[in-house]
Amino acid sequence: MKAMTYRGPYKMRVEEKQEPRIEHPQDAIVKVELAAICGSDLHLYHGMMPDTRIGHTFGHEFIGTVHEVGSGVEKLQVGDRVMVPFNIYCGSCFFCARGLFSNCHNVNPNATAVGGIYGYSHTTGGYDGGQAEFVRVPFADVGPWVIPSDIHDEDALLLTDAYSTGYFGAQLADIVEGDTAVVFGAGPVGLAAAHSAWLMGAGRVVVVDHLDYRLDKARSYAHAETVNFGQVNDIVRTLKKMTGGLGADVAIDAVGAEADGHVLQHVTSAKLKMQGGSPVALNWAIDGVRKGGTVSVVGAYGPLFSAVKFGDAMNKGLTLRMNQTPVTRQWPRLIEHIRAGFVSPRDLVTHRFPLEDIAEAYHVFSAKLDGCIKTVVNV
Structure with a gap:
């Protein structure tokens, strides 16, 4: 064959x-x-x-x-x-x-x-x-x-x-009617998660990515608000300003480890080269949700070479939910x-x-x- x-x-x-x-x-x-x-x-x-x-x-x-x-x-x-x-x-x-x-x-x-x-x-x-x-x-x-x-x-x-995984990401987020959901990543899984968040009862959906054409798709397909993280000084601060200073109710990490080694802006505002297991999007999710919020992870991760902000998640009282779909x-x-x-x-x-x-x-x-x-x- x-x-x-x-x-x-x-x-x-x-x-x-x-x-x-x-x-x-x-x-x-x-x-x-x-x-x-x-x-x-x-x-x-x-x-x-x-x-x-x-x-x-x-x-x-x-x-x-x-x-x-x-x-x-x-x-x-x-x-x-x-x-x-x-x-x-x-x-x-x-x-x-x-x-x-x-x-x-x-x-x-x-x-x-x-x-x-x-x-x-x-x-x-x-x-x-x-x-x-x-x-x-x-x-x-x-x-x-x-x-x-x-x-x-x-x-x-x-x-x-792809679509089942995005739907599962929204499901894991335990969205309560009216919640604000932020989705990191506007690839197929992120777009499916953003669209599915409405089905779960979200009152507001925000998608974060750095490619304008994917953000265009997020607006047209998932009817979401969008933020290009490459065009803001601090993505976490931007999300806080969009949510009355509190943060989103739920965050969905549909990125996982950056597969292409793309240079992202870290939460510390430092520039660095992504490693195979670098949890930048996950740390943004932890920082970008409100205290007592939920972080859903359906992005693919391998070995982690950079620290997950687990202490912040614990101190904020976050619920972390994740699995392969x-x-x-x-x-x-x-x-x-x-x-x-x-x-x-x-x-x-x-x-x-x-x-x-x-x-x-x-x-x-x-x-x-x-x-x-x-x-x-x-x-």
Whole structure:
């Protein structure tokens, strides 16, 4: 089959690769139709994720058609069109039984925290991802869902991670009706979080980013107020002025570690180069909410090399909530919202590339060229 393969930082190409095979009775093989590039894929692309091995295939957002099923698969049949959550989970362990699918205990021998993730290095289990013609889907009876006939393919694709994660970020924030919510990051997850904050009852939504075209999208798509942190002297002070000196009720960190090493303005007003785990947005969130507020974290973090302002969070009495998204828990309500016309995930898609041009797709997405917000790969 043709598959995107990693050759080192900033180096990838489409190569002929062995097709995946059934390795366990509960496996399925899915023929990929659409995949997407996620902001967290850039941590891999830039060589910032440990144990990303040569030849690994990225891609944790994909939909496709069931090509083959193992003898133990009961709910799927060959020919079913499915959307596959980025989480790989068994469905029966201690954590899955409590709906913590992203923390499954049985699918990732290399970690005690996160479960399995498609195409996200051997730190998350070493599973090849969906930026390929075929992908092996373990525990096929508990992860994939048959795509409803009235759901657009690109809506289904964005539900496999980006939109579900943004919705989960707003959910974790425990928004009370009328709350002011500030969202850090105007990528697809941040835009979804900002839009979802209204669904949770927010009375005011503010989005913080440094790219004008993404802030334009935040205004048009999420109907949010916006702040360009590159154009203010102190983003925390600016947010305090916007909220009567108190700070926002909730903050959602949809940035995580800066994947491109971009130079940001730190809360101390010093300029510094971002490290792979630098928590600048998280510290802004801690400083930018009011005392007794809530900080929700759905941005991707690796090892932290700079200190989180945990003492400030403790002294302010903040509630910190975070996790990798248990994707399928979000689907019933999000499908209802799509059907009702309340959300349209596919409106976040700005660029589409064939699999053969995936190296160019990563370059455009990484460099934020041509107003790129979300990239879809046609397989």
